[in-house]
Structures are given as structure tokens and as C-alpha cells.
Amino acid sequence: MSGLSLAAHLAVADHRHPVVVVDDGSRPVEDGAWASWSAGAGMLDAAAHRWFDKIRVHAGGRTTVLPLGRYRYRVVRGRDLAEVVHRYTDPLPGFTRQRGHVDGFTDGGLVVDGRFVRARWVFDSVVGPGETPPLDAQLVFRGWRVSSERGVFDAEIPTLFDFRTSQTHGASFVYVLPEDTHHALVEHTAFVAPGAAQDETAQREALAEYLAEVAGATGYEVEREEHAVLPLCAAQPPRAHGHVLTIGARGGMLKASTGFAYQRVQRDSAAIAWSMSRHGHPFDLPRAPGRFPLLDSVLLDVVTREPVQLERAFAALFRFRTAEPALRFLDEETTLSQEMRLFAGMPAATYLAAARRRLTSSAGGASRATTSR
Ligand SMILES: Cc1cc2nc3c(=O)[nH]c(=O)nc-3n(C[C@H](O)[C@H](O)[C@H](O)COP(=O)(O)OP(=O)(O)OC[C@H]3O[C@@H](n4cnc5c(N)ncnc54)[C@H](O)[C@@H]3O)c2cc1C
Numbered sequence: 001m002s003g004l005s006l007a008a009h010l011a012v013a014d015h016r017h018p019v020v021v022v023d024d025g026s027r028p029v030e031d032g033a034w035a036s037w038s039a040g041a042g043m044l045d046a047a048a049h050r051w052f053d054k055i056r057v058h059a060g061g062r063t064t065v066l067p068l069g070r071y072r073y074r075v076v077r078g079r080d081l082a083e084v085v086h087r088y089t090d091p092l093p094g095f096t097r098q099r100g101h102v103d104g105f106t107d108g109g110l111v112v113d114g115r116f117v118r119a120r121w122v123f124d125s126v127v128g129p130g131e132t133p134p135l136d137a138q139l140v141f142r143g144w145r146v147s148s149e150r151g152v153f154d155a156e157i158p159t160l161f162d163f164r165t166s167q168t169h170g171a172s173f174v175y176v177l178p179e180d181t182h183h184a185l186v187e188h189t190a191f192v193a194p195g196a197a198q199d200e201t202a203q204r205e206a207l208a209e210y211l212a213e214v215a216g217a218t219g220y221e222v223e224r225e226e227h228a229v230l231p232l233c234a235a236q237p238p239r240a241h242g243h244v245l246t247i248g249a250r251g252g253m254l255k256a257s258t259g260f261a262y263q264r265v266q267r268d269s270a271a272i273a274w275s276m277s278r279h280g281h282p283f284d285l286p287r288a289p290g291r292f293p294l295l296d297s298v299l300l301d302v303v304t305r306e307p308v309q310l311e312r313a314f315a316a317l318f319r320f321r322t323a324e325p326a327l328r329f330l331d332e333e334t335t336l337s338q339e340m341r342l343f344a345g346m347p348a349a350t351y352l353a354a355a356r357r358r359l360t361s362s363a364g365g366a367s368r369a370t371t372s373r
Pocket residue numbers: 001002003022023024025026027028029032033034035036100101102103125126226227228247248249250254259260261262263
């Protein structure tokens with residue numbers, strides 16, 4: 001997803017240099033689909049298959065339908081993303097695709113299927129930096145593409161989170177992305193501590209229970225199952241190594257408190273392409289204020305210790321007339337005073353204790369690093 005997105009942005013901003021997109025086909029883009037929210041137009045918007053302007057949330061014992069304000073929620077399917085990207089890149093003779101397995105990087109290039117390929121710059125979404133910051137949590141999710149005999153889904157409103165599911169196996173909620181009234185992706189999502197044991201059976205039971213008791217689906221068929229464990233790391237990993245820049249999930253684009261990456265990848269791709277066209281290198285990239293990674297790591301610390309706190313936090317963030325304040329915060333575009341307003345009502349002592357733990361552990365890490373030098 002990030003390689004294709006960047007290729008399209010480079011094709012528009014800086015197509016003086018040849019670009020090769022290398023993929024070994026181990027995870028075909030056609031199998032993927034990404035939901036995300038955004039405000040304003042994006043270069044690859046034509047790839048969106050569905051747009052929504054409301055979401056449903058169920059937290060703190062009540063269901064609310066929230067307009068998205070200046071945001072819209074959209075779903076991009078992998079095949080549509082590839083097609084739209086190729087509309088930008090195919091007319092450019094310097095832009096090509098190569099099927100091949102990247103083995104690693106060397107001075108002046110990379111190794112694909114055992115053979116050296118010269119490259120001035122390498123954008124790496126598959127190998128990653130040698131050293132990564134420690135994980136804060138994992139996002140474990142299992143989704144069923146369900147076909148229901150009865151039309152039980154609301155075709156126009158996705159459910160971003162519904163906490164009517166057991167919290168025994170981690171801070172958990174169910175996400176519902178409808179296709180029409182009979183078909184939806186119903187996903188069980190849990191934030192768990194790094195390395196925590198996963199219980200596939202419990203996750204499937206939770207999905208079946210949600211479908212029967214909350215959604216009211218009877219006689220449904222599970223057409224497809226997807227499952228993933230996303231490593232969540234609030235701190236930004238080092239991205240630049242000589243001529244290699246890490247991109248995508250491995251480049252820190254997964255937002256640690258949500259597991260969403262699509263929209264951050266779009267912003268990052270635009271910034272890389274701008275840096276390339278302006279400076280001839282890809283390293284002049286904006287950085288979000290440091291408090292956002294800290295807030296993410298504090299939230300993950302709290303919810304992995306005390307799972308019920310996730311529902312309270314989301315209920316507080318999404319308690320306004322629209323979802324806009326919460327989405328702006330998750331996009332790391334809020335001011336401090338807006339954040340203070342958002343956090344009012346959350347248990348301050350719990351979060352302050354977690355903040356102290358995080359700050360102490362990062363100070364310990366820094367002094368250890370200093371000692372070892
Ligand atoms: C099941 C699932 C659902 C998700 N849903 C969403 C969502 O709805 N919204 C959202 O914002 N985020 C979502 N994410 C998180 C994130 O957006 C995705 O993981 C996203 O695909 C990350 O993009 P990427 O470019 O880093 O990696 P990928 O999209 O996985 O791309 C990596 C590519 O590299 C290829 N490859 C792998 N190893 C090699 C190698 N050694 N050599 C050559 N090629 C190689 C693969 O074939 C693949 O095409 C989801 C993640 C998962 C796992």
C-alpha cells in the first residue's frame with residue numbers, strides 16, 4: 001500500500017528519475033482494503049469504493065450516531081488503489097514494476113532475488129530498520145465477511161466501535177463495516193500487552209455472540225475470515241539509513257492508539273515526494289509534536305493494564321455533537337487546550353500514573369543508551 005501510494009505521489013511531484021516498484025507478491029495488493037477518515041481531497045481519492053459521512057459508536061452504555069463534521073470515512077480496495085496508481089505511473093516510461101523478493105540493502109542499491117540493483121534512493125516497506133523501539137502493545141483482530149439472511153446491517157453507517165463484547169481477553173470492541181444490509185465486515189479488535197497469549201476460539205466466540213445477540217443476525221454465513229496482529233509502537237522508529245528511507249507500517253505509519261495507517265501513509269507519501277522535488281533527497285519530513293507519541297503510549301499502558309479503561313476513554317473522546325474533535329486529535333492536529341477539553345472526564349490519576357511510568361522508562365532507556373556509548 002505504501003509503495004504504490006508513494007509511486008503515485010512521485011509520479012506527480014518528481015518524475016525526473018526512474019522509479020521501480022518491487023514486490024514479491026507474498027501479500028497481493030488485490031487482497032487488501034483500507035478504511036480511513038480524511039478532511040479535504042486526496043490525490044488517490046478516485047480509488048475510494050465507498051464514502052460515509054456518519055459513524056455509529058456504542059460506549060458507556062449508549063449508542064450514538066455521529067456526523068463526521070469536516071471529515072469523511074472511506075474504504076479503498078486494493079485493486080482500485082493499484083488501478084488509480086497505475087493511471088499516474090503507466091504513462092511515464094521511467095516508472096516500472098518488478099516481481100522480485102528484496103533480500104536486503106547494500107551500498108548504492110539493494111539486493112533483489114540475490115542480484116544487486118543500483119538505486120540512488122530506496123523506500124523500504126518490507127525489511128525495516130535494524131533496531132526498533134520496544135512495543136507498547138499489540139492490536140489483535142479477527143474479521144468475518146458475513147452474509148446474513150436477514151438485512152440486519154445499516155448500509156449507510158459503519159460502526160467504529162461497539163463495546164458490547166467481553167473484556168476478558170483484553171480491551172476489546174467490535175467494528176462493523178457494512179457493504180449493504182445483508183453483507184458486512186464484522187471485526188473483533190483487542191488491544192493486548194506485547195507477547196500476550198491469543199485465544200482464537202474466544203475471538204470467534206465473541207464474533208458469533210455479537211452477531212447473534214447485538215446485530216440480531218440469524219442464518220448468516222462467514223464468507224471470509226481475516227486475522228492479524230499489528231505491533232503497536234508509539235515511538236517513531238529511526239527511518240533514514242544512508243540511502244534507505246523506511247516507509248509504511250515499518251516506517252512508523254501505524255498510529256499506535258488506533259492501528260490505522262492508510263491516511264498517514266498518504267500524508268507521508270506527499271511529504272516524501274515534496275522533499276524529493278525540492279531538495280533531491282527524501283529526508284525533509286515533518287514530525288508531529290512529541291506529546292502525541294507520549295499520549296499514545298500512556299493510553300496503551302492504561303488499557304493493557306486495565307482493559308475497561310478503553311471504553312471510558314473512547315466514550316469521552318466521542319462525547320461531542322460530531323466525531324470531528326476526536327478524529328482531529330487522532331490525526332495529531334489538535335492544540336493543547338483542545339486536548340485538555342477532550343480529556344476532561346477521564347480518570348486523571350490513572351493516566352498521570354501511566355505517564356510517570358512511561359517517562360521514567362524512557363528516561364531509563366536514554367541513560368542506559370548514554371552509559372553504553
Ligand atoms: C488485515 C489488515 C487490515 C488492515 N486494515 C486497515 C484499515 O482498514 N485502515 C488502515 O488505515 N490500516 C489498516 N491496516 C494497517 C495498515 O494500513 C496495513 O498493514 C498496510 O497494508 C500497511 O502498508 P505497507 O505498505 O506498510 O505494507 P503492505 O501493504 O503489507 O505492503 C507490503 C508489500 O510488500 C510485499 N513484500 C513483503 N515482503 C517482501 C520482500 N521481502 N520483497 C519484496 N516484496 C515484499 C508484499 O507482497 C506487500 O505487497 C490493516 C492491516 C492488516 C494486516
